[in-house]
Amino acid sequence: MSTLSIKDLHVSVETQEGNKEILKGVNLTIQSGEIHAIMGPNGSGKSTMAYALAGHPSYHIIGGDAYLDGQSISEMTVDQRAKAGLFLAMQYPVAVAGVSVSNFLRTAKTAIDGKAPQIRTWVKDVKASMDNLRMDADFADRDVNVGFSGGEKKRLEILQMELLKPSFAILDETDSGLDVDALRIVSEGVNRVHGQTGCGVMLITHYTRILRYIHPSHVHVFVNGHVAASGGPELADQLEDEGYDKYLGL
Template identity: 70%
Template sequence: MSKLVITDLHVTVDTEDGPKEILKGVTLTINDGETHAIMGPNGSGKSTLAYSIAGHPKYTITGGSVTLDGQDVLSLSVDERARAGLFLAMQYPVEVPGVSVSNFLRTAKTAIDGEAPKLRTWVKDVNAALEQLNLDPTFGTRNVNEGFSGGEKKRHEIAQLELLDPKVAVLDETDSGLDIDALKIVSEGVNRFRAREGKGVLLITHYTRILRYIEPDHVHVFVDGKVAASGGKELADELEANGYDKYLSKAASV
């Protein structure tokens, strides 16, 4: 089972002029096995939604709830959320100097599973995951995200997704900065994850391009801190043709 329910979520961020509300009542349900795309213009609060679900300390929840299979996510620490089955693929993965990818992956896997993975199958699994994402076997010896190209960072995020096997994956602009080949490789990784039993995906993107490779069950237009419209994948086609203007003017007139 994997059901992520976001109800009337309000989030502020501290600025020099005091707290500023970014999310203004987000309501969204991702049922077992569903893929939802959230599309919106820059500054609409898409990434804030992703980071708030993951528990980034920069954001303050001022109202609403987030549950995963009925469990209150917002009362959990960042690592507890991950162990509960949430995964955030970041737009800007962070460098961790001196920590090798293989050490990092093994430490994360051990934390998620509560026990160290069996060495022989684990090495095989890691090599397979890296290979499928077209990452060199020596990739494991490199320091986490240090000196990675933009594409390598994103492919490394998806390798983690496949290895850590969460219930729900939030992908924050995983497509940004990727050329078409890299986009295909990353999309294939996400689709392999989706093919597993009951996995939820929240795909946050600025562009419709990635939706050609990852077909969503639902599309939401995100404007000014909340969902402005929801529909099927035809909504993405409409956005591709007409852009966000229609929704922006509506938001401005409110």
Template identity: 50%
Template sequence: MSEKLLKIENLETMIEDKKILKGLNLEIGKGEVHVIMGPNGAGKSTLANTLMGHPKYTIVKGDIIFEGEIINDLRVDERAKKGIFLSFQYPEEIPGVTVENFLRTAKGAVSGKQMSIMAFKKLLKEKIKMLDMKEEYLSRYLNEGFSGGEKKKNEILQMAVLEPKLAILDETDSGLDVDAIRIVAEGVKKIIENTDTSVLVITHHNKMLDYLRPDFVHVLIDGRIVKTGDMNLAKEIESSGYEALKNQLGE
């Protein structure tokens, strides 16, 4: 049994005056891959943003425990330094800042120490090679003029460089074609195979899961995890939908 990295206990979260998470419980062990699926409005992105510490989301009950420490009150940057990473659904464009400079700054901010330019270039080349990306990509401005697939690949490159303990991928496959999903999923898989990073994937689609082969699949409905299983559960959802599961559970 793997050592626990993250434990969420009876988590209730509000945004403005609306309660979204309504007593959510989840445990993630080191090196495990977990998937959250659920209908629109179930609270999937709320969970991701709450874990990362987005100030718009207020915890009204329960705890987020990371490596044995309650992190409810930590700022986003403090959580990042502890090893939590969130891949954005809609990455921002930052004109004038190259991918390489952004990654070097981010690595220094998260690790608390600045690598030499040469040492960082060596690390970057290793990660670029591992993800089958071209080096000229690093001199482009961050996400400016990038296709949807390139933006998502850049998020996975960030994940590879920052080497988080927990990576949260919030609908990273959203808006991608089949080839781009495969490239992104294979990148995530390589990171998992080469580190003990735990991954929480939030998705509507099974295609990415076919590549990642998660340890656990959870179904989130109306702010709570109502069922946990393996890939068979994801296939059941794909064939029958959420309404059938709700009826089955008497939700």
């Protein structure tokens, strides 16, 4: 069993006015096999936590730390975090002109595993994953996220997750910009990877609609740069009915 442990994490972000502290003592532990929904209003620091864990250079850990199976991530480079099993599905995936999806995926897999996958097996795995996500075969020949719809970008994020098989997946508002059909397909992909690999999932979202398809074992209310409350799936229903107001002063 693997563990992602966040202990008293403080993070600042570079702004035009200088560094601004966004995370103010986050404590959270996720075990493999668990799905944790992180819910909170805009500006509460949810995405900051995702980027800080992944190693974005504009996000600085100024206190506390996070640990992958006991090893400090602040001591790891971005690629070392990925090789250790950490994966981030971005809210706003970037376009990479001149790099095809097929080349991008194989290069990423080679970097994570330390060796290139066997061609015959790899092609079969990619095709199966693309079929599961209702992606046309010519998708693999397109440049990464260039001209992609919102749904196509999010499907590519989950395709990466399915092929790279991380120990922990951070999904930063994967439901944003998706219609009902795309939301269901993307959710099925997350559930499939979770069921097959037992990876731990940190699901960052504003809304409960994705929780109709991806059922969390834990729900956390994130406000003012920290976890203000935690509970089971019933907490998400409470938030749907009552909102975040009563947590804003905590």
